[in-house]
Amino acid sequence: MNPQTLRNTLPVTASDTDESLFRDIFYEGTLEEYLTALGAAGERVAGFLRNNVHPFSGIRPATLLASFKEVDFDTPLPDYDALLDEVQQLYIQHATAFHLPQYIAHLNCPVLIPALAAEVIISAINSSQDTYDQSAGGTFMERRLIDWTGEQIGYSQQCDGVFTAGGSQSNLMGLLLARDYYAVHHLHHNIKLYGCPPEAGRFRIFVSEKAHFSNHKNAGILGLGEKSIVSIPTDTRFRMDAVQLETAIRQELAQGNIPIAIVATAGTTDFGNIDPLQEIARIAREYSIWYHIDAAYGCGLLLTDKYRHLLHGAEQADSITIDYHKSFFQPISSSAFIVKDKLHLNLIKHHADYLNPPEQDYDALPAQINKSIIQSTRRFDALKLWCTLRLMGREKLGKYTEIIIETTQQAAVLIAADPEFDLLSDSDLGILVFRYHPAQTAIDLCALNQYIKQSLFFNGEIIVASTKVKGAFYLKFTILNPLTTLTHIREILAAIKVQGDNWLQQPGNIAV
Template sequence: MMKTASVEVLEEAPVLSADPYGDIFYAGSAEAYNTAIQGALKVVTGFLQHTKKPFSGIKPDQLAQLFSTIDFDTPLPDYKSLLKEVEQLYVNHATAFHLPQYIAHLNCPVVIPALAAEVLVSAINSSQDTYDQSAGGTLMECKIIDWTGREIGYGTDCDGVFTAGGSQSNLMGLLLARDHYAMKHRGHNIKLLGLPEDAGRYRIFVSEKAHFSNQKNASLLGLGEQALVSIPADERFRMDATLLEAAIKKELEQGNIPIAVVATAGTTDFGNLDPLLAIGRLAAQYGLWYHIDAAYGCGLLLTEKYRYLLNGAELSDSITVDYHKSFFQPISSSAFIVKHKASLDIIRHHADYLNPEEQDYDELPAQINKTVTQSTRRFDALKLWFTLRLMGKEKLGEYTEVIIDTAEQAACLIETDPELELLSHSDLGVLVFRHKPSYVHSRDYDTFNQAIKKSLFFSGEVLLASTRVNGHFYLKFTILNPLTTITDIQNILTAIKVHGKDAHRQ
């Protein structure tokens, strides 16, 4: 006799709205999507029309108080309420990089075609790791990488991948340098076996003015910061090639193993380029991997007038390019490019569910084979695609030339002012200087200029950067906006002097 299974009666499901999935991006939510986008567009337009200063001047403790009533367990009723809240917490105090009075860090104003692309990138939400998740996006990214490689001077064998930024790209450059040396000279596969016994003697040569990511990356790669050999800079704060060769010879004499040299094409503090050609020749002479950090200086690829400053880049084995610094792209838009695509085989890892070993990657390309720290990855290349196809290289190059010319005018203006001290002219657009009026004693220059920067920041009037050179505090202009004129520079210098007098009185 069969037993009848008991059936548990479930509670009746709650009654849902007519469209329970109206917040998900799908065919039935087109109207809701348009409402949201139009609301956001209104906020952006307001930001452009009403923002007159680069910063509101709000202090962290004041801003933090606005967050005290936020309760994520209680959703807001509509987009109007949401956007109002975001305006109060973020937009009204966001740094306005597009204003000429923002002259601080390597943040460029962005071009409108790239912003249009962002709408597609976010909504369609392709992932760039494999062809079946992106299709045309994969080929578009590859096309832009090939174009950039040709502009650098690499041949048809170049390859690369978009990354999150310059620090990641520089990490990849040092990783390839490390693993390439171990494989070529020791037959040792670091990917499989870990660091070889002599890795503690590996040496990488960098300028004393190179980006701090070199220290971080050497540490992450297990070589330690001790692997870096700092090369003194010349009077323009560029790596001294003569001292580089002397340092290479010294390390060899001490029994250490030079494996790479990193040149900087556009230093963060001075905007100058190391002698790329001379460094490239030394790298070839001593068998070193040659990586160039052109995160900033890559904009020179766009201009005929100043392109010569990158002569020697074609000698490199790998290069970092930040389109979001010098191609007027929204964050993030960066790339790591190698002269020979086989170099990237070192970092390829296979997963049966994603990029199986038996797959024909000429037939079904997979960009995940070329990156080390990102699997799921945004289609950032589309922003640059929009930009190049609509504006063209020449127009972007004109912007770059205007910036460099304005920076040189600004340098001359500072240099001829008896109350200002300029440390160096710039190949690109970074000027380091300080205000030293006669009413301030030289021993007080550091605290005096610190007070000026702080006062300007919290007034919101002007945002400029700072740095230390030989232990002393200096102000810093980073000119990355083609809309910035020499009149704007004059006004900023006037503001510096006014705030200096106020600081001196206090």
């Protein structure tokens, strides 16, 4: 074949094609396009801040869903203005505004500007944290932040860990290590190679009745089933009862079952309280049980010298869940799983010749993928926390946690002093569970408080959460915003009463 004929048979390459085809790819030739797009998106975010005075638009799901039926993915929009107009209509104008004090529902925090600046860098450069050749400096930034967090917990230099997608994933890692550690060291069985041993049907995991639901889901994922979860009653402040924990362990042993893990909670989702970490650590040591702490919420106490004593005992845990995207005010997602002894992470290591071959010297050429269970390609979320700590420092971040705790303490006093509210418990952190209970006795308190929550939500002015305690419906404040003041709390409580009174005035809601 002559050269000319050969050239005619070759595929078209980028150099032979109209450059407009590649104008949307992020590379040196599209810098102006990138800056234009970034500026336009930034203006929409600025509008979100300027225009939102309420946390929600109040739009109903059916109304919003109808708008999506008109979207045609086969017909591209002409420019960024049209694109962002659509995003504005379908998303931004209805997005929940977590930064407003009137949002007082779930564990969603306002985010920090240094972390938002980091998001721009993370998204554009798009490093993957699995191997050094995909991340370089990012590998060591993540490792340094894991080491720093371990230092704050009270771990030695023997600790290690990895950033994860969230607390549920970190809790999964804690139970997985507990399961595999027991199998290897007590049964001489490698679950990674051979699957669960016959004894796995008798494995038992002890959690508080107020622990996060991820423990039950994770037990199922690990092949142990939800039957492996032993729920421990709580005390009057809804913390795990250590006496009943030890009783339950003895009962399971007497029945021939095998305790493999205790999961304590440092900051329950419903009450923001902390299990007795030191006493649980003693029990875990006495019975040689893996001790995991879910500190997804309570990890913010590591930032404050004033309240960090509430985490005493955490340094004795075998593993800990940390959610920076809660109490460290980071954008989603930014979490970590940390172990006291880095050698335990070998239980989950798996080698692939194309990624992390067994002959590689991982001290000289590190690979974070050796510590991760379900993420190969993994975003460089650690940069957000790096930028936050380097610009703000631990002390300033800790002040935010102190403000939140003290605002919650004042709010608890306010609610408890009002005869028209029932407050169930005070909080170590920032959660208050209560209900509106006016003087009328012949009313359905659950229906009343359900009405209050829903009407506030669809008015869009205030968003509160809810939970059930012993089958009864309660309202819930989650105070995770240092901008929230006692004045805001008073206004929200007044609005609750207004909606409650509206319900009372409706025919049939008060028995005659």
